[in-house]
Amino acid sequence: MVTKLKKIWLDGEFVNWEDANVHILTHALHYGTSVFEGIRSYETKSGEAHIFKLKEHIERLFYSAKVLNMNLKYSVNDIVNATVELLKINNIKACYIRPIVFLGDGPMGLTTTDSPVRVSIIAWPWGTYLGDDAFEKGIKITVCPYRRQITELTKAKIGGSYYVSVLSKKYALDNGYDEALMLDTEGNVAEGSGENIFMIKDGKISTPKLGAILPGITRASVIEILKSQGINVDERMISLEELKNADELFFTGTAAELTPIVEIDGTKIGTGIVGEVTKKTSETFFKILKKEE
Numbered sequence: 001m002v003t004k005l006k007k008i009w010l011d012g013e014f015v016n017w018e019d020a021n022v023h024i025l026t027h028a029l030h031y032g033t034s035v036f037e038g039i040r041s042y043e044t045k046s047g048e049a050h051i052f053k054l055k056e057h058i059e060r061l062f063y064s065a066k067v068l069n070m071n072l073k074y075s076v077n078d079i080v081n082a083t084v085e086l087l088k089i090n091n092i093k094a095c096y097i098r099p100i101v102f103l104g105d106g107p108m109g110l111t112t113t114d115s116p117v118r119v120s121i122i123a124w125p126w127g128t129y130l131g132d133d134a135f136e137k138g139i140k141i142t143v144c145p146y147r148r149q150i151t152e153l154t155k156a157k158i159g160g161s162y163y164v165s166v167l168s169k170k171y172a173l174d175n176g177y178d179e180a181l182m183l184d185t186e187g188n189v190a191e192g193s194g195e196n197i198f199m200i201k202d203g204k205i206s207t208p209k210l211g212a213i214l215p216g217i218t219r220a221s222v223i224e225i226l227k228s229q230g231i232n233v234d235e236r237m238i239s240l241e242e243l244k245n246a247d248e249l250f251f252t253g254t255a256a257e258l259t260p261i262v263e264i265d266g267t268k269i270g271t272g273i274v275g276e277v278t279k280k281t282s283e284t285f286f287k288i289l290k291k292e293e
């Protein structure tokens with residue numbers, strides 16, 4: 001269950017948590033016409049909130065909205081400021097933040113020209129996404145039967161597209177794994193149900209190129225961190241066979257942060273424990289999140 005806070009930002013106003021409701025004829029509920037973001041805020045040593053890559057997330061939200069032809073009456077800065085304000089009003093620093101743009105109730109059917117575009121920002125406390133010992137011990141994943149399409153649409157976080165991730169996650173949990181790995185429609189490695197994936201083999205780091213994956217903001221940050229350490233990340237096509245033969249693997253994502261993977265469908269990755277490159281990258285990444293570097 002989500003831990004309730006005091007206020008939610010809805011269409012330009014801070015309303016009480018219990019009052020942030022929508023009508024049953026909300027278009028998004030019927031046709032998946034919503035776009036959203038997932039953002040994390042961290043509490044720094046000095047007690048400040050550090051909303052990681054806030055502007056980048058809101059820019060991606062606007063990009064996704066554009067893909068669905070939704071025109072917001074707010075600017076990127078308006079939503080950035082509202083997010084900062086929301087955390088202050090709720091007196092919270094470490095939390096998960098969910099901005100959402102959706103078509104509200106109005107005309108039904110598939111013509112959306114006159115549908116109202118509504119916007120909300122919700123924040124709540126959210127701990128480790130893939131289990132308390134996931135960072136230390138790593139997780140076990142399975143290849144799921146659902147495929148990621150190679151299309152421009154994967155660049156947008158569209159509510160309606162997420163049924164693939166929901167089914168993948170269920171498949172993994174039902175089969176005793178922590179998370180699912182999706183291949184693309186050509187059988188190459190794509191991403192997790194809500195994470196991008198990185199592979200280390202003989203000291204070289206690779207990640208699937210854009211096309212069938214969400215261009216993760218965490219993915220971009222990790223590539224940047226490694227680059228600043230003089231390590232190049234090769235963005236390319238990766239086969240499942242190669243992935244299983246990797247020395248180390250890890251997932252990245254706002255929810256999952258940086259989570260090591262130690263097994264795919266019973267095959268141990270490297271020695272089956274969290275590897276050194278993963279550990280080192282993770283340490284730097286978490287320092288940056290908490291503004292300790």
Ligand SMILES: Cc1ncc(COP(=O)(O)O)c(C=O)c1O
Nearest residue numbers: 194195196214216217218253254
């Ligand atoms: C399908 C999918 N891939 C990757 C990611 C990771 O993206 P980010 O690092 O921007 O959170 C997410 C999470 O938003 C996702 O849902």
